[in-house]
Amino acid sequence: MLSFFPAVEPSDDTIERERIRGEDQESSNQSNDLVEPLLPRDHEDQNIPDRNSVLSLVEEENSDDELEVGLLRDDTVGSENNPEPTSRIRGTQRLLALAKPEVIYLYIGCITLLIRLPFSLSIPHFVSTTLGALSHAEYDRARREIIWLFILGTIDALLDFWCIFWFQYANHRIVRGVRIDTFLSMLRQDIGFFDSRTSGDLSSRLNSDCGEMAGDLTWFFRFSIESVVRITGITTYMLLRSPKLGGVAVSIVPLVAIINKYYGNWLNENAKLVQDALADANSVAQESLACIRTVVAFASEEFEHNKYKERIDEQYRLNIRQTYISGVYFMLVSTFLINTIVQGTLLLVGSYMIQQGKLTSEILLAFMLYQGGLQNEMMNLFNSYSSLIKSSGAGDKVFEILDRKPPPPGTGSHQVQTRLENTTTISDAPISILFEKVKFSYPSRPEQPILKGIDLRIDAGSTFALVGPSGCGKSTIVNLLQRFYDVSSGRIMINGADIKSFDLKQHRQRIGIVTQDPILFTGTIVSNIMYGMPNATKEEAIEAAKSANAHGFICTFPNGYETEVGERGIALSGGQKQRIAIARSIIRHPSLLLLDEATSALDADSETLVQGSIDNLLKHSKSITTIIVAHRLRTVRNADCIAVIKEGGIIEIGSHEKLMTIENGYYKGMIDKSMGDKIMVD
Numbered sequence: 001m002l003s004f005f006p007a008v009e010p011s012d013d014t015i016e017r018e019r020i021r022g023e024d025q026e027s028s029n030q031s032n033d034l035v036e037p038l039l040p041r042d043h044e045d046q047n048i049p050d051r052n053s054v055l056s057l058v059e060e061e062n063s064d065d066e067l068e069v070g071l072l073r074d075d076t077v078g079s080e081n082n083p084e085p086t087s088r089i090r091g092t093q094r095l096l097a098l099a100k101p102e103v104i105y106l107y108i109g110c111i112t113l114l115i116r117l118p119f120s121l122s123i124p125h126f127v128s129t130t131l132g133a134l135s136h137a138e139y140d141r142a143r144r145e146i147i148w149l150f151i152l153g154t155i156d157a158l159l160d161f162w163c164i165f166w167f168q169y170a171n172h173r174i175v176r177g178v179r180i181d182t183f184l185s186m187l188r189q190d191i192g193f194f195d196s197r198t199s200g201d202l203s204s205r206l207n208s209d210c211g212e213m214a215g216d217l218t219w220f221f222r223f224s225i226e227s228v229v230r231i232t233g234i235t236t237y238m239l240l241r242s243p244k245l246g247g248v249a250v251s252i253v254p255l256v257a258i259i260n261k262y263y264g265n266w267l268n269e270n271a272k273l274v275q276d277a278l279a280d281a282n283s284v285a286q287e288s289l290a291c292i293r294t295v296v297a298f299a300s301e302e303f304e305h306n307k308y309k310e311r312i313d314e315q316y317r318l319n320i321r322q323t324y325i326s327g328v329y330f331m332l333v334s335t336f337l338i339n340t341i342v343q344g345t346l347l348l349v350g351s352y353m354i355q356q357g358k359l360t361s362e363i364l365l366a367f368m369l370y371q372g373g374l375q376n377e378m379m380n381l382f383n384s385y386s387s388l389i390k391s392s393g394a395g396d397k398v399f400e401i402l403d404r405k406p407p408p409p410g411t412g413s414h415q416v417q418t419r420l421e422n423t424t425t426i427s428d429a430p431i432s433i434l435f436e437k438v439k440f441s442y443p444s445r446p447e448q449p450i451l452k453g454i455d456l457r458i459d460a461g462s463t464f465a466l467v468g469p470s471g472c473g474k475s476t477i478v479n480l481l482q483r484f485y486d487v488s489s490g491r492i493m494i495n496g497a498d499i500k501s502f503d504l505k506q507h508r509q510r511i512g513i514v515t516q517d518p519i520l521f522t523g524t525i526v527s528n529i530m531y532g533m534p535n536a537t538k539e540e541a542i543e544a545a546k547s548a549n550a551h552g553f554i555c556t557f558p559n560g561y562e563t564e565v566g567e568r569g570i571a572l573s574g575g576q577k578q579r580i581a582i583a584r585s586i587i588r589h590p591s592l593l594l595l596d597e598a599t600s601a602l603d604a605d606s607e608t609l610v611q612g613s614i615d616n617l618l619k620h621s622k623s624i625t626t627i628i629v630a631h632r633l634r635t636v637r638n639a640d641c642i643a644v645i646k647e648g649g650i651i652e653i654g655s656h657e658k659l660m661t662i663e664n665g666y667y668k669g670m671i672d673k674s675m676g677d678k679i680m681v682d
């Protein structure tokens with residue numbers, strides 16, 4: 001008899017839900033008030049935007065119709081500069097709003113669920129009536145009840161498949177949508193945003209947090225609806241069949257609800273800490289793996305291992321704490337209160353009522369069966385609530401990124417200036433540049449002035465060189481010209497117009513840049529050259545490679561231009577990477593060429609080759625203004641003008657010949673020290 005009294009151990013149904021939920025989590029790990037999707041959620045028919053369309057969206061962000069781009073930010077939530085804690089309620093509301101675009105699939109899932117529930121709810125009834133019939137030796141009735149049980153159980157199983165399908169389908173769509181929105185939101189941030197974050201942390205937000213917040217959301221939808229309907233159905237059944245016994249069964253509900261509320265709040269706080277600890281560990285792992293050659297070269301495996309272990313230990317500690325608290329919760333609520341107290345009381349009251357002739361054993365059996373279900377559903381309801389709470393913990397991190405507004409172009413990074421964006425049309429005219437009393441410090445280190453009032457003029461079509469000791473601010477000037485940052489004070493004028501008045505995308509499109517350590521993307525050599533101009537043909541890429549003197553070495557690879565370069569170009573030498581980066585710039589036909597230590601990775605012969613090709617290029621297109629940052633003085637001696645920067649200011653300026661005439665001059669000193677260009681200048 002006892003075997004018919006189900007304990008409140010997880011039922012098959014509950015185990016199945018845990019399994020489904022586990023799959024949700026797994027898929028989410030691999031991988032607003034309200035946030036509307038940045039892209040139309042009907043991504044099925046939409047291509048994920050290519051980089052150009054992403055950049056154009058980045059551009060549109062500056063326009064007044066920003067919201068039309070799609071991402072409705074919650075402006076009441078503080079940006080990084082003005083943080084305000086997101087209230088739990090608002091966080092949860094925003095989370096629920098994420099499901100809005102997929103509401104149709106959730107509706108279908110809910111309707112299927114509602115159709116299914118009566119079938120599923122009737123099973124214990126038929127079990128009890130079958131056993132009741134058997135106990136009265138009514139075998140024909142027992143057989144009929146069993147046939148009904150088979151029929152209804154089969155329909156229940158079929159409908160369960162569709163429930164799982166629709167909720168999972170909505171889940172995957174929500175996860176995909178939120179990941180795309182978050183990634184796009186990251187791409188539209190200003191460079192200062194990336195200065196203060198690690199890529200590991202950001203990728204953790206993208207993979208783990210987005211998956212967790214969206215995955216748990218569908219779990220909430222499915223099981224909260226299912227549980228509410230089941231609890232209502234079971235309670236009604238119980239109260240109809242025996243109000244007294246029904247009262248005993250549901251009397252525990254308020255107490256469990258109060259305990260659940262406190263436990264849920266605690267879970268939420270802990271979930272945030274766990275997500276942070278995981279993001280921290282991810283950052284360390286990602287950085288170590290990305291820099292594996294340096295790690296190995298310095299024999300720092302042990303050090304990196306310890307760093308990672310320290311972070312992962314913290315997450316482990318938080319998880320263990322959660323395990324203790326969960327253990328106490330389940331022991332108290334599930335095992336003791338529900339399993340022991342409620343079941344015991346029901347049996348006690350039920351046996352007394354049977355003894356009094358006020359209840360049949362068949363009804364008591366049905367009560368015991370349904371009571372197990374009732375308590376399971378209460379736990380499921382709580383689980384769906386705590387999932388939502390946990391989601392909002394992970395969601396806070398993601399919303400922080402979705403909500404963060406980069407300083408609008410046209411305003412300085414540190415101070416608000418007049419909005420000038422898009423007021424000047426970009427022409428094909430050669431570029432002349434004027435720095436007027438430019439002061440600058442990086443947003444991440446506002447207290448450290450880097451440029452201290454630079455005044456300089458660069459004529460259109462000229463070659464201008466910046467030299468000076470390491471850390472004096474040469475690359476910073478290159479950064480400002482690309483408008484990675486805005487000046488703290490002063491102005492940068494291009495062809496007489498403030499640099500802030502140009503459309504950001506068009507402005508950057510007219511610039512070609514080659515840096516000291518050029519970054520190549522995973523892919524082939526040709527795809528990397530074409531990154532400079534995605535509409536270019538392969539022939540144009542080959543032409544660009546020839547101009548950059550890269551053609552020769554590319555042809556020595558068995559796969560030529562189709563050779564894979566590896567992650568960040570790891571399968572190429574430093575010099576090869578630089579020549580490809582030069583080709584990538586040349587193919588853009590830039591009006592402004594920024595060469596920041598562009599030939600530093602080349603040996604003397606290769607440098608002469610590449611320098612020759614750059615000179616050729618410059619000679620043949622007078623429209624290019626070139627800025628060269630170099631330590632090797634022979635690269636700069638042919639420049640039209642050379643500026644010596646020291647401690648954030650210009651100390652000497654003029655042609656090579658002019659600078660050589662300055663007695664005790666810094667430049668002359670560098671030349672003398674370098675003994676005819678043979679050693680590097682510091």
Ligand SMILES: Nc1ncnc2c1ncn2[C@@H]1O[C@H](COP(=O)(O)OP(=O)(O)OP(=O)(O)O)[C@@H](O)[C@H]1O
Binds near residue numbers: 445469
């Ligand atoms: N993203 C950043 N955030 C904060 N400070 C920075 C950042 N980038 C550079 N700096 C600081 O700005 C100063 C100038 O750096 P910059 O890269 O312009 O020097 P540089 O003259 O190009 O040096 P080098 O010749 O060694 O390349 C340095 O003190 C550096 O630490």
